[in-house]
Structure formats: structure tokens, C-alpha cells
């Protein structure tokens with residue numbers, strides 16, 4: 194018999210780095226005796242030396258991380274939780290089927306932070322289609338299915354490279370609802386963040402490992418394709434147009450990165466100070482505004498310099514999150530269209546920074562940032 198368990202690696206952080214790559218540890222917790230299978234690689238966490246692959250109440254089973262995820266016990270989901278700047282996802286190995294192993298209703302329960310695993314979404318790694326190596330699908334924490342997820346695709350790339358030995362290949366192709374996306378695993382580039390405080394920049398203690406760069410494709414600017422009902426004011430697109438939300442006139446630029454984004458730098462009277470925004474109040478009013486027939490993600494942005502922006506996001510289907518990769522891409526596109534920034538920017542999000550480039554030569558947007566394993570476990574569906 195086995196039981197569902199989620200075990201967090203920080204508990205095991207003190208184990209020595211020289212330990213073998215996979216070994217059992219037995220706990221006696223009356224009345225049951227537990228066997229944990231500890232693993233270092235390939236599903237390793239760069240921050241922790243160990244992850245825990247399984248927990249059972251019988252004698253120790255010889256599980257490796259990959260066999261753990263291959264486990265086909267009916268009624269159980271074996272998953273790995275990843276995060277990209279605190280935007281967190283339950284990753285599911287769905288490589289044997291084009292049918293998601295989790296329904297939208299189950300995704301809502303699994304994402305619940307009190308009664309479930311807790312996440313902003315569930316991501317499925319599926320077989321490739323249309324000539325691509327893989328397919329990525331995602332359910333938001335409300336069960337809706339977006340076309341694309343920027344932080345999610347970085348986590349997806351790490352998941353695939355941990356799951357499948359890519360034989361030295363660093364890059365592969367992913368089919369998404371937003372079309373072809375190409376992530377590339379990079380050497381773990383260490384970055385330090387300068388957090389912008391009123392009138393000064395302060396060096397943050399935390400180090401970020403910028404290990405995945407993603408070709409996010411071309412932004413879509415045509416209003417009807419985003420989709421938004423705001424009348425186009427620049428060619429077919431919506432750039433610094435005024436809309437009324439909650440009795441206030443906001444200036445907005447609309448961009449799709451496969452999924453819809455409404456970017457605002459302020460109201461008709463005032464540039465934003467993003468820490469002052471009441472996100473939980475204003476976010477849903479943008480998300481469900483009649484001008485956005487497919488709802489919208491909304492980014493509230495402050496400009497520090499022509500290459501340094503700060504944003505907070507209210508995500509469609511997930512609410513306030515610590516980061517949004519497609520949102521950061523949309524923000525830089527909007528900042529350039531409004532003449533506020535250069536083509537290469539650092540975008541600070543509550544969970545940390547992303548580097549975004551909207552390249553003139555190919556019109557593609559490139560996003561670079563971290564993706565890390567949090568833990569893995571199983572849960573009864």
C-alpha cells in the first residue's frame with residue numbers, strides 16, 4: 194500500500210553533498226514506518242542537494258526519480274512542482290498521451306493553497322505535434338486553459354531536460370496554443386538583483402540563476418486578434434488608448450503573446466507607483482471588463498529608466514501572482530510602442546527579475562530567467 198505524500202527538501206538540506214545519487218532512508222513514526230527514497234539527479238534542485246521521490250508505508254521500494262514519475266498507480270498523480278520567480282506549477286509527465294491526466298476541475302483542487310498542493314497552474318508535458326519535439330498545455334488555477342505561459346515554459350524546459358536525457362542538446366521545440374516556442378537551457382548564469390526603492394537602488398541578498406532563455410515568438414498587436422474591443426488608434430493596434438475602469442480613465446496598450454495582456458503605465462493624470470496599487474480590487478475589474486471578450490491579464494508598470502521597469506500583475510484565471518513571463522514580454526513591447534524604453538530591459542516582478550528583449554531583426558521577443566524544482570510527490574486524484 195502506498196500513501197500520497199509531499200515532502201519538502203529543505204528538511205533534508207543538511208545532508209552531505211557527497212552522498213550517493215539515490216538511497217533509502219527509513220523513518221519510524223508510530224504506528225507506521227515510512228521509507229523515503231532520496232535522489233540527487235537528474236531531478237535535482239540547484240538550491241537543495243536532495244529531493245524526495247516517494248514515501249511508502251511498506252518496505253522500501255527502489256524508486257528512481259524517473260521511475261517515480263512513471264508510476265502508473267490508478268487514482269494517483271505523480272508530479273514535480275516547479276517555480277519560476279515564484280510563479281509555481283504542478284508539472285505532469287503526460288508524454289504518453291495527448292489527453293491531460295488531470296481535468297480542469299481536478300486542477301482547481303490541486304492548485305488550492307489550503308486544500309491542495311498549491312500552485313498557479315498545472316502544466317502537461319505532452320508528445321510533440323506539427324513537427325515539434327513536445328507539446329505544452331496548461332490549466333490556470335481556476336481551471337481555464339490559456340494559450341501560453343512564459344514562466345511555465347521555462348519550468349517545462351527544465352522538467353524536460355531533467356526527465357529526458359537530451360544528449361547534450363540545449364534547445365528544443367514546443368508546440369503551444371500560442372504556436373511554436375523555443376526554450377534553450379543555459380549555463381546557470383548567476384544574477385544579483387537591484388531592487389528599486391524611492392530614489393535609490395538596493396542590492397538584494399538573493400541570487401537568481403538565469404538558466405533558461407526562451408524565444409517567445411512575435412507579439413500580436415492587431416486589436417481583434419488580442420482580442421480587445423477597444424477601437425484601434427495606431428494602425429490596427431491599441432497604443433496608449435484611454436479606457437474607463439472603476440470610474441477612472443486609464444491609459445492602456447494591448448499586446449498578445451499568444452495570450453491577452455492589457456498594459457498600463459498610469460491614468461490620464463498620473464504615472465503609476467506600482468506598490469500603491471490595490472491589485473485585488475482593480476485587477477478583477479480589468480480581467481472581466483467587457484472590452485476584453487476573452488478576459489485579460491493586466492500589468493501595472495512603473496518606469497525607472499529606459500532599460501529598467503517594474504511591474505505587478507493580475508493574471509486571468511490566477512489572480513495576483515509573483516511573476517508572469519508573457520506579461521513581462523508584453524510590458525516591454527508596450528513600453529517600446531509608447532516610446533518609454535529600449536529594446537533590452539530588466540523587468541522587476543514581485544518574485545524577481547526577468548530579462549526581456551524585443552529584437553528588431555526578427556520581431557521576436559526573448560525572455561531569460563530562472564526555473565527551479567521545488568519538490569516532487571504524489572497525490573490522490
Ligand SMILES: N[C@@H](CCC[C@H](N)C(=O)O)C(=O)O
Pocket residue numbers: 280333338339340341342343344345452453490508509510511514516517518519520
Ligand atoms: N503566468 C504565466 C501566464 C499564465 C496564463 C495566464 N494566466 C492567462 O490566462 O493568459 C506566464 O508566466 O506567462
